[in-house]
């Protein structure tokens with residue numbers, strides 16, 4: 001599982017140097033997109049992520065800096081002669097935006113678009129992509145805004161030393177054990193998957209939070225995550241403004257990471273008033289040392 005932040009700036013007028021919110025999560029041959037701001041298609045091209053690999057889009061909330069790239073992307077998908085269904089998970093209102101927008105542009109989708117409207121009391125799993133379970137929670141923003149948690153399926157690698165100890169040479173036998181759980185060798189020995197597997201490691205977890213104040217829901221959603229991508233719109237000295245605008249500061253994002261006991265925190269959605277994100281990073285590291293600034297187009301292993 002790898003992620004690529006396509007845009008790190010909070011709203012405002014366009015810049016050539018920074019883009020607004022969109023993040024791609026790569027799950028093998030599939031890409032999951034979180035938010036789809038203006039310029040997302042260009043950023044996808046720059047990151048070399050292919051459009052046909054996107055079958056699931058999760059929209060945190062309906063502010064322009066998170067959705068204004070969606071209609072252009074859907075229009076291009078039409079031009080791609082796409083036939084595969086596209087699933088969009090989003091707050092109430094997005095379905096009307098998509099249907100009306102496409103219809104006004106005379107660009108009715110040539111492929112099935114399934115818009116799954118998120119309920120504000122949603123607590124459980126909402127989707128599974130390549131075995132990865134995706135769940136959501138309502139966060140605290142001026143309008144309904146959701147966070148998403150992606151959990152890797154349980155996975156155990158083969159321990160090649162153990163395989164050698166059994167004297168198994170053929171890949172076909174190992175394949176059979178992986179598929180069926182066990183096999184019987186020609187000499188009568190039965191080998192189970194557990195006999196040749198490495199110890200189970202905790203699943204990797206990626207958490208994407210849309211715009212939000214610091215809140216209990218993000219801590220819950222991010223519990224023990226490998227990576228938390230959290231907004232840090234403001235510096236610490238603007239905590240009053242953050243509360244008023246339903247955003248988070250550097251310190252508050254770091255507090256969420258610390259309370260949720262995550263491995264690494266990546267800060268994004270940074271106000272354009274700041275020329276550099278470094279002061280934001282310094283403030284976050286005082287509270288949570290494993291803090292990083294999200295870097296646009298960097299491909300990061302979860």
Ligand SMILES: [Zn+2]
Pocket residue numbers: 010011021063065066211269
């Ligand atoms: Zn925003």
Ligand SMILES: [Zn+2]
Pocket residue numbers: 061063141211
């Ligand atoms: Zn917002």
